[in-house]
Amino acid sequence: MTDTTATTAVPDRAEILRRAREVAPVLRNNAPWGDENRRLSKETVSVLADAGLLRTRIPRRLGGYEVDMRTQAELLVELARADGAASWTAGVWSISAWVAALFPDEVQDRVLASPDALVSGIISPTATAVPVDGGILVNGSWKFNSGVQHSTWDTNAAVLLTPDAAPRPIMTLIPVSDLEVVDDWHTVGLRGSGSVTTVARDVFVPAERYIPMEPVMIGGGGAGSNAGSEIYRAPIMPTACATVSATALGLAIAAKDAFFERLPDRRITYTDYTDQREAPLTHLQVAEAAVKIDEAEFHCYRLADLVDAKNAAAEPWTLEERALARLETGAVCARVKEAVDILATASGASSVYLDVPIQRIERDVRTLHLHAVMHPNTNLELYGRLLCGQAPNTQYL
Secondary structure, three states, rough: OOHHHHHOOOOHHHHHHHHHHHHHHHHHHHHHHHHHHHOOEEEEHHHHOOOOOOOOOHHHOOOOOOOHHHHHHHHHHHHHOHHHHHHHHHHHHHHHHHHOOOOOOHHHHHHOOOOOOEEEEEEOOOOEEEEOOOOOOOEEEEEOOOOOOOEEEEEEEEEEEOEEEEEEEEEEEEEEEOOOEEEOOOOOHHHHHHEEEEEEEEEEHHHHHHHEHHHHHHHHOOOOHOOOOOOOOOOOOHHHHHHHHHHHHHHHHHHHHHHHHHHHHOOOOOOOOOHHHHHHHHHHHHHHHHHHHHHHHHHHHHHHHHHHHHHOOOOOHHHHHHHHHHHHHHHHHHHHHHHHHHHOOOOOOHHHOOHHHHHHHHHHHHHHHHOOOOOOOHHHHHHHHHHOOOOOOOOOO
């Protein structure tokens, strides 16, 4: 068994955020390349790895940091201020590494042999598996597989079909080399995330590399040596919601940064305002956007702090708390989109040029806003159902 705990220095939150701000210029410079080429640049991935920013949710015994959810969220906010696609992909890698840490030690030791190992994944069970000697055969495909072109492993959901039992969802760990990677990520936003489709065709997965989905959804702790680790106690949905909410918040702050960077040199065309900063309309716009960003920050960090508090107390999550996690994510996305829409509108026609960052930020936010787990309308309805005494209409809680 690999054990690097004694020799791995675990940075505190301030150090992790300092590293994020240090690599931000590289991410910002490479963001247009990622947008054009529909994946992160090798340099972006390299600087994130070299700074240790891809180790945050990997077990300490394997050279990772096991940071709390608030630290992870603040890190992703900083990364999104530089490049939303880099933040999103780093978040997906962190969730997928977290899932890998729920497998037995011998599997973790192989999959996470390097503390900079990259694991992608999808929790929608859009593939099927059937038992064979020593394991299962998996067939199917998974869309929106962010960052898989840079990854070595994929942790994906499938439905296990057996003749003597009801179908049940499972999580698998599959080498990316065993999958077909389809270059189909032709989208308007988050283009740099490279969220392509992966396909399994009669892929053999040994018994130790698949686990039931139920414990992953319910939470309660990691496997093997990680069984007592706090960060692996939460269900996957609150963990994932807190992660992706942070990228959305960071994009809103990025939009504000981008707007104010251009503001001193702008006038309002076809008016007498030679300085946009003098216009009352601008004052109203930036103030309203700032309030909405503050509201998004409240919901984002309240969710992260809830995950940490529940993990520390080792308490099971109530149904309402699980729905609240979805609600918080929807609230973040709603406020972020509103804020970015205001700032983009106030940026004028010159902002449509590809070398003006706010147009990319706006496209990234629009794409996030449509994500099935993040969409405000879906999450509001879900939480409202519980408030009205109705059963939830989803298992993704």
